[in-house]
Each structure stands twice: as structure tokens, then as C-alpha cells.
Amino acid sequence: MTADMDARTRRVYLVLLLAPLFLLAFLYLYPLSRVLWLSVTVPTPGFGNFERLFTSSGIQNVIWTTLRICVFTTALALLIGYAVAYAALHLRGWRGELLLFFVLLSFWLSVLIRAFAWLTLLQSRGLINTWLMNVGIIDAPLTLIRNEFGVVLGMVHYMIPYAALPLYANMKGIDTRLVPAARGLGASPVQAFLKVYLPMSLPGLISAGILTFIFSLGFYVTPALLGGGKTIMISEYIAVQINETLNWGLGSMLATSLLLAIFALLAVLSFFVDLRKVFGVK
Amino acid sequence: MADNVTQTFQEDCLDILRQQTEGRTVNRRAFLSTLAVLGVSPALFRFTPAHAQAKELVIVNWGGDAVTAMNAAWAEPFNKGSAVKALIDGGGPSSAKIKAMVESGKVTWDAVDRNLIAALELGRQNLIEKIDYSIVDKSKVRPEHAGEWGLGSYIYSNVLAYEKGAFGGRTPKTWADFYNLKDFPGKRTMRKHIDGQLETALLADGVAPDKLYPLDVKRALDKIKSIKKDVIFWATGAESQQVFRDKEVTMGSVFNTRAIVAKRESKGAVDFHYNQASAWVGAWLVPKGNPAGKEVFKFMASAQDPAGQVELFKVMGNGPVNPAAAAMVPADLRPLDPGSPENYALQIPADPEWYAANSATVLNQYLEAIS
16 A cells, blocks of 8 residues: 555545544533533632532532442442452353353343332332241341442442453453462462452453442432432432522532543543553553 | 432323323323324424414423323313414423523423422523413412412422321321321331422421421421431332332322322322321413413413313312312312312412522532431
């Protein structure tokens, strides 16, 4: 191929790129910039809305609840996802594939259906409580749902595929001969895992962690349904400001803060891990 | 709608109707034809210049079967005697949408199904028109239902519903019983929104009904916090009914329309009353610069006719706002009518002024208190 042809092909590609760029700019960047703009102009120009991050105990409460739930969710989803991915990779033959299939199956189910399924299972006259009472293990139903525990449970369930799949992809690239090698050189099973396998799966853990945490920040339906109305996370709070109190300045400030927080998080993480790899660009 | 955290009363009415349609209470053919109308009308109105539609009045409610119901109760009777035809559109006229529409200068709605609080909030922001009382009749509604920017269209209530068999033959009569977990055991359900909820706490705490407004927010929130551990907060009306079905709760602070459905469904095992209930009113609002201008008030005047309001009550459970309609309600349904003189006298009308001034702040305080 001549250099001339090469340049022409490149021009064609660039032109083809214009259409999606145009769409992104008008349907995504423009509305997004409007949201950013609202946060510093409504109701009065300035950073009054952002001040409330530091002065309003109500907002701090919501942010704290959100962070707490997201940290728990991410940690648990990573733990379970790691085990699932490891097992799926090391089970012989169809068993591993079956396990992956079940992970994918829950990945495809609607978030609403899952929330209602948990309600059916865990409410005070649900399957679990009824069974426990019939067997005589407990006298009064346990409060398994409609509290923060229920929210974390529902979110972890939703997040496991997001944690397990990147981990699976990462673990697939790990040379399986290294662990037996470590064992052969005298490491105990725990040592071999901690010193050899875990460090090699760390990039997978970080990318799965980022995905899970960022997704968790935006949860809306699961906390609303499984929290008994008592667990209010930031996205629900933003929705109330936009739809109910018409406090668009406050709502867009929180949305902006959320966005900036995620960017900041990614910036910090980019020191430790190649983000292009995390999002599958490379 | 199940995922909507801020479901309005009107949206819940739709859910109720949808349930009934599955049981074929609402005429199925009418329902299907409405769906066809729904599919066409939004496109029709969004792509046509707003002012070209002088022959039509676009009346906007919350969609679904409420389109059928309001069409039968209000639009059809009006259209018989009018050259300009009223068309019910299910666009969901939230304040956010009205605000966006008026500010963009492309108003396509003539009247919207909202309430008197929204009337004050939007009216004071100059986003809606004043009601023209030279065309609509002030005497056909109670004085508190004739607002400057909003005209009452139907009555609904926040009532105390309870499971009859849960308290050894005793019946909870007041909100004090609702907050009394010792003598009336079991969990409660309350709305995840302040409308009518703070009132329950203050009445339980001994505040006299005529001294209720302005609401003592701190006192109310403290009272609610005292039982919050045992409260499930409902976001959608369907949820409030479901927790009774699942026997998760023994008492609830719920919409009268939901209580009626729950009572019917449970064959009376779940019951309710209007004692100390909070009476609310749906209201017509006119977005500023509506396409049909003054013509819309003729529709409102026509909808004041008692017959149509009784029809709507039969289908949706929304009480007639015109006091003259109460006598036309069939005898067996009268105890359920929130607008009947007997039931209305038991209730305390919610104060739109207080809500308009405080709703935004107190809603956030409430969410903070219950979370």
C-alpha cells in the first residue's frame, strides 16, 4: 500500500468518525454541559450549591450512606466474583462453563425482577422466614430485607457478574504453571496464592473494582425497593431534587459532584493501572 | 412506574386502573382504543406548531386507563356540545415538564391534572395562567378548592387502613392508635413523601385539628422517628397495598383509593376509615400561554357537572369535588366517598399554602429523618 493510499484511507475513517462525534456532542456533551452550567447558575450564579456539600448534614448523610453501601457492595462483589471466576477457570470441562452460564444468566435478568425475587424470598412471611419458623429455629421473623442489609444483598447480587467477568478474563491470562512452580520451590498453598497468584490477578481486581464501584454509585431501583424506603442513595436524592422539589441547582450540583468524583477516582487509579486496559481499549 | 420513587397520587390511580383492567372491570374495547389514541396523539402534538391546533383542547393527565376514565367522565360530555374538542393526553404533566415547556416557549398543553400545591408553586413562578372564574363556577366547589391558579377537580385522602383481625377485636380509630405499637402491635407503612404524613404524627401527638397548620415539623419528625424502626415506607401505591397482602404490616397511612381496592380485594379483612384523614384535592392547571387560550375554561366548567364526577368516582375512587354530586353517588358506595358531607367533615383539608411554602425543604428533612 502506498503512503498516498494510506492517507486517503485515513481521511475516509476520519469522515466516518464525524457522525458519531456529532451525535455524541449534541446528544451527550451538550446536555451534560447544560447540567454543569445549571449547577453554578441556579438559583443564583456562583458556587452556593457546592457550598451545601460542606454545610448540609442531610446531603452529607446521603453521600455517606451511598459511599458506605458502595464500599461494602464492591468488597463483597469482588470477594464472591473472585471465587466464582477462579472456580469457573479451574473446574474441569462443562462444570466451569455451567458456572459461567449461571453468572451470565443473572447478568441478563432485569434489576426489577431480581429485587422482587429477593422480596419474595426474604420478607417476614417469605420463603426463608417461613421455613426457619416452621423448623423451629426462630420464633419471630428475621428482618432480612427493607433495611441496609437488604440493599447491600441486592446490589452485590447484581454486581457479581460485573466483578466476575473481568476477573475471569484476567485470570485466563495468568500462567497456570506458576503456582505449581512456587509449590515445588517450597511455598505453602496460602503462600503460593498470596505471593504468586494474587499479585498477578491484581490488575483484574482493580479493573473489576472500578467497574463495580462506579456502577454501584448510581444505584436507584434496588435501594428504593429493598431498603424499605429508609435507605436513600445519591441518585434517588438527585431524582427528588429534579422532579419533586424542583431544586435543579442542587440536583445538578450533586450530579456534577458525582461525575467529578468518578473522574477523580479514575485519575488516581490511572497511576496504578492502565485505564485503557480496564475499559478494553487495549 | 414501580421504580418511580416519587410517584404521585395520579400515577397511582393508573396502577389501580391497570389492575382492574386485567380483571376486565374497565371496558376492554375502550381501553384498547385509548391505547391507539395514546400512540398517535403525542406525535401529533409534538410535531405540529402549538398554535395551529385551535380546534382542540389538549387535556393532560398521567396516561394509561385514566385517559379512558377521564375521557368518558369529562371529555365526551363536553365534546357533545362544543365545536372545539377536548382530547385527553397521557403525557404526565410533572412540574418539571411544565416548567421546561413554558420556559422553552413551546406550550402544547391546555390543562393539566395536578393539585393546588403545584398551582401555588407554579403560579408564583409565573408558569401557569389564573383560573377565569367568570367562566368556571366558584360555587360548585368548596371554598378551599377554588384557587387563584388551580381549580379543584376531585378529592382524595390519606387515610388510616388496618388489618381487622390483628388487634384482638379492637379497631384503631385515631392516629394515636397508629403510633401506639404496644396496644396495636405490628409494623406500619407510611408514604415516602410528606403529603399527609406529618399530619398523622401531630394529630397522634395531640395537636388539635384546627391548630395543625402551620405544621410543627420538628415535633412531627421526632414522632415519626420514634416508630421509624417499625415502619416500611412506600413509594408507590401498589407497594402500600402489597405490604398488606403479604401481612408485612398491620396498619398503614395510605391513599383512600388504595384502601378501597385493598378492602375489596381482601373481602373486608383490610379496612379503613376517614376519621382524622387528610383531605387532598386534584386540580386543573393551565400552563402559561396555552394554545387554546380561554377556551380551556369552558372545558373546566363542563367538568364541574356532578354526573361526570360521580362516573369518575365509580371507576377510579376519586371523590367528586362538587358537593352537589354526593347525593348522586349510589348508596352502597357512599361510605367510600371522600367527598361526601359526612366523610369530608371527619377529615382535615391539607393546606396548600403551607405545602407550597415548605414542601421542598421539609421533603428533604423528612427523607433525612427516615433514612
